[in-house]
Amino acid sequence: MTSAATVTAAPGPEPAELLRRLRSRSSRGPDDGPVTHVERVPPRPGTSVPWPQWAPEQLRAAFARRGVVTPWQHQAEAAELAYAGQHVVLATGTASGKSLAYQLPALATLLTDPRATVLYLAPTKALAADQLRAVAGLGLDGVRPASYDGDTPRAEREWIRQHSRFVLTNPDMLHHGILPGHAGWSTFLRRLAYVIVDECHTYRGVFGSHVAHVLRRLRRQAERHRRTPVFVLASATSGDPAAAASRLTGLPVEAVVADASPRGGLTFALWEPPLLPPSAEAVENDATELMQVRRSALRESADLLTDAVAAGVRTLAFVRSRRGAEVVATMARRSLDEAVPGLGARVAAYRAGYLREERRGLEQALLSGELLGLASTNALELGVDLAGLDAVLICGYPGTRASLWQQAGRAGRSGREALAILVARDDPLDTYLVHHPEALFGRPVESTVLDPTNPYVLGPQLCCAAAEAPLTPADLELFGGPAAVAAVEALVASGALRRRPTGWYWTHAGRPEVDLRGTGGAPVSVVESSTGRLLGTVDPESSHFQVHPGAVYLHQGASYVVDDLDLDDACALVHAEEPDWSTHARDVTSLSVASVRSYVDAGPVGLFLGEVDVTNQVVSYQRRRIGSGEVLDTRPLDLPTRELHTVAVWFTVSPQALAAAGVEVADVPGALHAAEHAAIGLLPLVATCDRWDIGGLSTAAHADTEAPTVFVYDGHPGGAGFAERAYGTAAAWLRATRDAIAECGCEAGCPSCVQSPKCGNGNNPLSKSGAVKVLDVVLAALRDAPTLPVDQGLVHLDRSPVM
Numbered sequence: 001m002t003s004a005a006t007v008t009a010a011p012g013p014e015p016a017e018l019l020r021r022l023r024s025r026s027s028r029g030p031d032d033g034p035v036t037h038v039e040r041v042p043p044r045p046g047t048s049v050p051w052p053q054w055a056p057e058q059l060r061a062a063f064a065r066r067g068v069v070t071p072w073q074h075q076a077e078a079a080e081l082a083y084a085g086q087h088v089v090l091a092t093g094t095a096s097g098k099s100l101a102y103q104l105p106a107l108a109t110l111l112t113d114p115r116a117t118v119l120y121l122a123p124t125k126a127l128a129a130d131q132l133r134a135v136a137g138l139g140l141d142g143v144r145p146a147s148y149d150g151d152t153p154r155a156e157r158e159w160i161r162q163h164s165r166f167v168l169t170n171p172d173m174l175h176h177g178i179l180p181g182h183a184g185w186s187t188f189l190r191r192l193a194y195v196i197v198d199e200c201h202t203y204r205g206v207f208g209s210h211v212a213h214v215l216r217r218l219r220r221q222a223e224r225h226r227r228t229p230v231f232v233l234a235s236a237t238s239g240d241p242a243a244a245a246s247r248l249t250g251l252p253v254e255a256v257v258a259d260a261s262p263r264g265g266l267t268f269a270l271w272e273p274p275l276l277p278p279s280a281e282a283v284e285n286d287a288t289e290l291m292q293v294r295r296s297a298l299r300e301s302a303d304l305l306t307d308a309v310a311a312g313v314r315t316l317a318f319v320r321s322r323r324g325a326e327v328v329a330t331m332a333r334r335s336l337d338e339a340v341p342g343l344g345a346r347v348a349a350y351r352a353g354y355l356r357e358e359r360r361g362l363e364q365a366l367l368s369g370e371l372l373g374l375a376s377t378n379a380l381e382l383g384v385d386l387a388g389l390d391a392v393l394i395c396g397y398p399g400t401r402a403s404l405w406q407q408a409g410r411a412g413r414s415g416r417e418a419l420a421i422l423v424a425r426d427d428p429l430d431t432y433l434v435h436h437p438e439a440l441f442g443r444p445v446e447s448t449v450l451d452p453t454n455p456y457v458l459g460p461q462l463c464c465a466a467a468e469a470p471l472t473p474a475d476l477e478l479f480g481g482p483a484a485v486a487a488v489e490a491l492v493a494s495g496a497l498r499r500r501p502t503g504w505y506w507t508h509a510g511r512p513e514v515d516l517r518g519t520g521g522a523p524v525s526v527v528e529s530s531t532g533r534l535l536g537t538v539d540p541e542s543s544h545f546q547v548h549p550g551a552v553y554l555h556q557g558a559s560y561v562v563d564d565l566d567l568d569d570a571c572a573l574v575h576a577e578e579p580d581w582s583t584h585a586r587d588v589t590s591l592s593v594a595s596v597r598s599y600v601d602a603g604p605v606g607l608f609l610g611e612v613d614v615t616n617q618v619v620s621y622q623r624r625r626i627g628s629g630e631v632l633d634t635r636p637l638d639l640p641t642r643e644l645h646t647v648a649v650w651f652t653v654s655p656q657a658l659a660a661a662g663v664e665v666a667d668v669p670g671a672l673h674a675a676e677h678a679a680i681g682l683l684p685l686v687a688t689c690d691r692w693d694i695g696g697l698s699t700a701a702h703a704d705t706e707a708p709t710v711f712v713y714d715g716h717p718g719g720a721g722f723a724e725r726a727y728g729t730a731a732a733w734l735r736a737t738r739d740a741i742a743e744c745g746c747e748a749g750c751p752s753c754v755q756s757p758k759c760g761n762g763n764n765p766l767s768k769s770g771a772v773k774v775l776d777v778v779l780a781a782l783r784d785a786p787t788l789p790v791d792q793g794l795v796h797l798d799r800s801p802v803m
């Protein structure tokens with residue numbers, strides 16, 4: 001990376017000045033520019049406090065060698081609570097030093113009680129490896145930290161069980177290895193003082209619900225050895241972390257959220273690329289669904305990266321796919337070389353699969369200023385530690401405010417002022433956010449959603465628990481009370497468990513086969529045919545959509561094409577290929593209502609939460625040109641229908657109310673369909689889910705509701721808590737949906753408002769104006785609704801757990 005261009009010695013312009021320059025370059029000029037909002041986050045001085053009295057001198061000295069003279073206030077506060085025996089969750093920003101907060105009480109205890117042990121859980125092996133390096137690097141006597149995961153050689157496992165006092169692992173290993181083999185861990189469990197759950201916000205949805213039970217199983221095993229370990233959890237900033245941590249652990253947890261680490265000021269701009277006029281070609285071909293699009297977020301981000309680098313500003317662009325990151329880097333390099341030959345060499349793309357040394361080289365080049373611009377997929381996931389940046393471009397909303405702040409938090413070296421820009425993509429949620437800064441700033445990030453009472457999770461987990469030790473009535477309280485009682489009865493009826501005077505016993509010879517990352521059905525393995533390499537797995541629920549024959553499958557930003565989907569072996573064979581089209585599955589869905597859990601009677605409008613049976617068949621797929629979106633062809637598929645029993649939220653509107661609101665009868669299907677799409681697009685605003693977690697169905701007349709209806713359902717058997725969350729926040733959710741549609745500048749609907757990239761009907765019919773009218777009727781009725789939700793307390797007829 002030798003630079004032909006001279007290295008800028010002086011720092012680049014201040015954020016406000018840089019933003020002014022970027023705006024003035026834009027086609028719409030500085031006044032009516034693409035910037036919809038600028039948020040100023042003031043700098044914050046750090047508040048440090050003395051070490052707690054109980055922190056051993058040896059530990060203080062070890063931290064001091066690492067550069068920590070005294071702890072920040074939030075670290076000390078969380079550590080104090082944990083040391084006093086209180087379960088605690090620390091939910092603060094990136095780089096606020098969360099690990100010190102749990103290392104301090106845990107290591108202090110290990111140093112003062114030579115028998116105590118600590119279990120540390122991370123969601124990934126890489127994170128556990130980083131933590132192991134950090135703890136081992138402190139060089140404390142007698143702690144003997146060791147990681148215990150699928151890669152640990154058999155020969156070392158026995159030693160670790162007997163001698164390590166700080167074991168680092170992940171929930172999968174705890175579930176598959178440690179808990180079933182608890183007899184071999186009895187010494188460790190008998191002395192277990194702390195359980196550390198790092199990055200606990202990643203345990204959400206079905207996976208989170210499983211982990212919640214794995215932690216209960218751990219608590220039960222410790223309890224059998226008369227230990228009640230203290231849980232210390234670390235989380236990204238999240239809404240109501242105490243409640244989320246309580247749901248995850250089943251324990252009362254206190255939260256520490258006031259971040260006392262210092263940081264420089266941040267200027268945060270929201271940027272909406274302009275709408276482009278419809279292309280002559282699209283008009284000619286009557287490709288109405290592609291009539292109006294915005295300038296692509298990729299192109300916009302490439303221009304911003306170019307201008308920032310030209311101004312000498314060290315800039316990182318976060319792009320969702322590897323291909324996108326490469327496109328952004330290539331475009332920026334080309335423009336820079338046109339301006340100043342050689343300058344393009346100072347921009348790079350960063351992708352997965354780099355070796356450790358290559359990553360360190362890149363970090364160094366950015367730190368030294370040799371490299372000025374980098375386009376990357378989520379660098380945190382890739383294990384690269386990027387410091388020394390002045391500006392961050394976020395190409396497309398990353399899905400949660402938590403990750404938005406995590407990415408923005410990369411900007412700002414040694415307390416300097418920094419700039420972050422969110423560039424909106426063609427997507428209803430992005431559109432809504434750039435016009436509603438209040439949804440991003442000055443409000444807590446979203447709560448983590450999980451549902452330990454999901455019978456599809458609870459049943460299998462109770463089997464695992466029973467296989468570890470017979471279940472007692474007291475255990476059922478631990479696993480969820482009434483829900484667990486019902487689940488155990490169903491398991492006895494199905495023959496999975498047997499009731500004896502001493503408890504419920506697992507009746508089979510082998511152990512139950514339960515995968516933490518799915519509900520029922522084996523995950524589908526994605527295998528590269530030529531090498532036999534396992535690229536990853538896909539939920540069985542979404543496999544027909546994502547890995548049907550002919551599908552373009554993206555993995556860590558690299559592109560593959562599926563040759564064959566073998567449903568019997570749960571395996572998709574793929575080959576590496578980067579075609580210039582994307583694929584979009586088309587499906588046919590029908591839905592019937594099984595039961596209603598709760599409802600709101602709002603006159604002409606009804607809002608419901610309940611259980612539904614969804615029948616779905618993926619019947620064909622479209623190939624669309626990347627960039628233009630032009631439909632190349634539609635190809636048929638031969639896949640079986642599938643049944644899903646799940647939880648849905650739905651609303652009904654009387655035909656009279658729709659007519660009174662000016663929705664023509666012929667427009668009703670399009671109006672409901674458009675409202676459904678946008679409502680699904682906006683659901684991540686209130687629940688931490690993504691589009692594969694959610695399905696929808698709208699109809700002008702439904703057999704069960706006998707009214708025009710929009711259903712939104714959890715895409716996982718038994719539900720994952722998303723529909724429930726949508727029901728609980730329906731007014732806010734549907735208000736945001738309505739505003740996103742109404743405020744989109746397009747004529748008749750676009751991907752930024754009512755079109756959906758995963759629509760099974762090819763986005764037809766859609767009525768943008770009708771959707772706004774429908775939602776206005778719903779919101780007005782909900783506002784005037786005299787009653788609160790009515791809890792049905794229905795007996796769930798067919799809520800039997802499935803093995």
Ligand SMILES: [Zn+2]
Nearest residue numbers: 744746750753
């Ligand atoms: Zn639009």
Ligand SMILES: [Zn+2]
Nearest residue numbers: 759760761763
């Ligand atoms: Zn649709």
